[in-house]
Amino acid sequence: MTPMPLQVHILDEPNRTHLAHLRAHLSPGVALSVGRELPANPAYQILVASRPGRQHVTASPDLQALVIPFAGLPQQTQALMRDFPHIAVHNLHHNAPAASELAIGLMLAAAKLVVPCDRALRRHDWTPRYRPEPSVLLAERTALILGYGAVGRRVGHACRGLGMEVIATRRTSPYEPLEGIYPPKALQSLLPRANVLIIALPLTRETRALIGEKELALMPSNSVLVNVGRGPIVDEASLFCALEDGTLHAAGLDVWYRYPEDETVRSSTPASAYPFHELDNVVMSPHRAGSGGNEEIELRRMACLSRLLNIAAAGDDMPNRVDVDAGY
Numbered sequence: 001m002t003p004m005p006l007q008v009h010i011l012d013e014p015n016r017t018h019l020a021h022l023r024a025h026l027s028p029g030v031a032l033s034v035g036r037e038l039p040a041n042p043a044y045q046i047l048v049a050s051r052p053g054r055q056h057v058t059a060s061p062d063l064q065a066l067v068i069p070f071a072g073l074p075q076q077t078q079a080l081m082r083d084f085p086h087i088a089v090h091n092l093h094h095n096a097p098a099a100s101e102l103a104i105g106l107m108l109a110a111a112k113l114v115v116p117c118d119r120a121l122r123r124h125d126w127t128p129r130y131r132p133e134p135s136v137l138l139a140e141r142t143a144l145i146l147g148y149g150a151v152g153r154r155v156g157h158a159c160r161g162l163g164m165e166v167i168a169t170r171r172t173s174p175y176e177p178l179e180g181i182y183p184p185k186a187l188q189s190l191l192p193r194a195n196v197l198i199i200a201l202p203l204t205r206e207t208r209a210l211i212g213e214k215e216l217a218l219m220p221s222n223s224v225l226v227n228v229g230r231g232p233i234v235d236e237a238s239l240f241c242a243l244e245d246g247t248l249h250a251a252g253l254d255v256w257y258r259y260p261e262d263e264t265v266r267s268s269t270p271a272s273a274y275p276f277h278e279l280d281n282v283v284m285s286p287h288r289a290g291s292g293g294n295e296e297i298e299l300r301r302m303a304c305l306s307r308l309l310n311i312a313a314a315g316d317d318m319p320n321r322v323d324v325d326a327g328y
Contacts, residue, residue, distance in 0.1 A: 005031040006313040009039065011049035011056060018302050025306035029313035046312060048305065051077055063087055065318065067308060069301060070290065071095065071150070072202050073327050081324050089322040093150040094304035098297055099289040100154035103198055103228045106252025107143075109283045110224050111136040111196070113250060116280040136195070136222050136249055139163035144194035146210075147201035147229060148181060155198055167193065171326070191218035196226065203230035204327035213238040222249040228289045231255040240274035243281055250281040254289045 006029055013034040014022065026032065033039050042060040048067045049056060051074050057063060065088040066081065068074075072091065081089055109115060112135045117128045128134075143159040145152045148168040156166040167180040167190055182190060187210070191197070197219060201207045212235040216225075225248055227234055236257050242248045256271035276282050291297040312318050322328060 003029070005029050006046065006309065007031050007044040007060075007062070008033070008046045008048065008309055009042070009044040009060075010034040011036060011047065011052060014298075014302065018298050021299050022302040022306055025303055025310075027310045027313050030309050046309065050074060052080070054080060054083075057081075057084055057087065065090060065312070067092070067305065067318075068322070069305060073322055073324070078324055078327055085324070088318075089324055090308065090318050091320045091322055092301060092304045092308065093320060094300040095290040095297055096150035096154055098291040098294070099151045099200075099228055100158065102254060102285065102289040103151065103155050103200065103226055103252075104158045106228070106254060106283050106285060107138075107196060107198065107224060107226045110226065110250035110252040110281070111138055113281065115283055136224060138196065141165070141195035142167060142193045143196040143198060144168065144190050145198045145200060146184075146187070146233075147199065149200065151228065152198070152200040155200065159196075159198075164196070171328075187215070188218065191215055192220065194219050194223060196224045199225070199227040199229040199233055201229040201233055202328040203232055206326075207233050209233070209235045211235065211238075213241070216242045216247055219248070224249055225251040226253075227251070228254045231257045236272060236274060240272070240276060240279075243276070243279050248281070250283070252283040252285070254285040255287055259287070 008030055010032065013019065019034065023032065033044065038056070038059050043062050044060045045062050045064045046067060047056060047063055048069055050068050050070065052066065057066070057080065067090045068077065069092050071093050073089070081087065120128050140163055142165045145156055145166065145168040148156065148170040152168060156168060159166050167182065169182050169184045169187060169190070171184060199211070210233050216238055225234070239251065243251055253276070257273065258269060258271055260266045260269040271284065276284060308318050308320070
């Protein structure tokens with residue numbers, strides 16, 4: 001007897017090209033439905049959605065798993081899924097290459113103060129070349145990566161390629177101190193070694209304001225901070241003050257404290273209550289590490305989703321399981 005196909009519903013319909021790419025990579029054992037309008041008599045076993053409503057989770061009595069089509073767990077989804085502990089939650093990590101590449105780009109631009117030098121030369125001003133060198137040499141320095149997951153590991157490989165020592169914190173076991181991987185509780189003892197602090201963590205109860213005035217003061221002089229996780233992991237006021245007074249050499253920031261509420265204010269929304277834009281030692285990026293609008297990244301998302309669904313259709317456990325209580 002031919003086994004019944006795995007029923008999958010995608011709540012937010014991809015565009016025609018992306019959907020065709022997904023279908024082309026799915027095994028015959030996956031039956032796909034799409035759209036905000038649910039099928040009659042829903043019987044899907046997997047729901048693909050970032051922020052489903054309660055009605056989407058309860059519509060199918062057969063629902064076994066929710067796949068969030070990116071890395072992270074939105075707070076409203078976390079609150080909802082706590083009421084359904086029997087339903088597994090999974091992520092996609094398709095954008096890890098893009099996020100890690102931008103993290104390295106921000107690190108290099110911040111360490112070398114690329115932005116103010118670029119700005120000066122656009123004015124035909126060569127003065128920065130003849131001043132005492134303000135750049136930080138990264139070779140033989142130490143990078144501390146907070147969050148050694150799909151993004152953090154790629155960043156670590158790149159840092160080693162630059163001749164840096166890499167240490168990291170990671171929540172899940174196994175911990176391997178001999179290889180530089182430590183539990184989060186070791187943070188305070190690691191910060192004095194962190195010439196570069198790279199944050200690739202999700203925002204949870206435990207990580208909110210994880211880095212504040214005390215933590216920044218523990219870092220060596222001329223240190224660089226890079227954040228591609230979430231803005232509020234670093235205390236906003238403490239970060240601004242540390243950059244303004246020189247406690248930190250520089251920062252590269254892709255994640256922020258304020259975001260546009262809708263399309264009408266996308267060109268006029270400050271990223272913070274503090275004037276980071278006035279500081280020459282900050283490289284500002286508008287939360288684009290995941291490259292959500294990039295066609296290549298969207299096709300990678302569909303390919304990654306198809307792999308996950310094909311694994312489930314084969315009867316195997318899907319990877320990238322999320323701990324709903326922990327938030328990642």
